[in-house]
Amino acid sequence: MDHWRIPYLGLRQILSDLTAFELDIFFTFSPKEIELMGSRRSDLYRLALALHIGFVRMAGRTLDAYKQIPKVLWKHLAERLNVPSLDIGTLRSLYEARPRT
Numbered sequence: 001m002d003h004w005r006i007p008y009l010g011l012r013q014i015l016s017d018l019t020a021f022e023l024d025i026f027f028t029f030s031p032k033e034i035e036l037m038g039s040r041r042s043d044l045y046r047l048a049l050a051l052h053i054g055f056v057r058m059a060g061r062t063l064d065a066y067k068q069i070p071k072v073l074w075k076h077l078a079e080r081l082n083v084p085s086l087d088i089g090t091l092r093s094l095y096e097a098r099p100r101t
Contacts, residue, residue, distance in 0.1 A: 027054035043083035
């Protein structure tokens with residue numbers, strides 16, 4: 001990896017093994033930020049907005065497309081925003097733990 005890319009966690013994708021420290025630093029929001037996210041947005045859009053803001057904080061760029069969002073991240077965001085958590089990030093994640101047929 002190029003030395004200039006090392007500081008940017010998840011430059012191309014969200015890491016599947018985010019640590020508690022990374023979740024707290026990048027994906028935890030102040031009460032004012034949570035209030036702004038909650039204004040005129042449904043639970044699903046609050047989660048999406050929090051995901052995008054956290055990714056910008058973490059990687060320094062927008063999250064354009066991603067195959068799967070880790071469950072631990074959805075759970076963390078839902079707890080912080082006080083909304084129901086999502087069970088899956090993509091349809092593919094349904095089959096990740098299932099043995100191949």
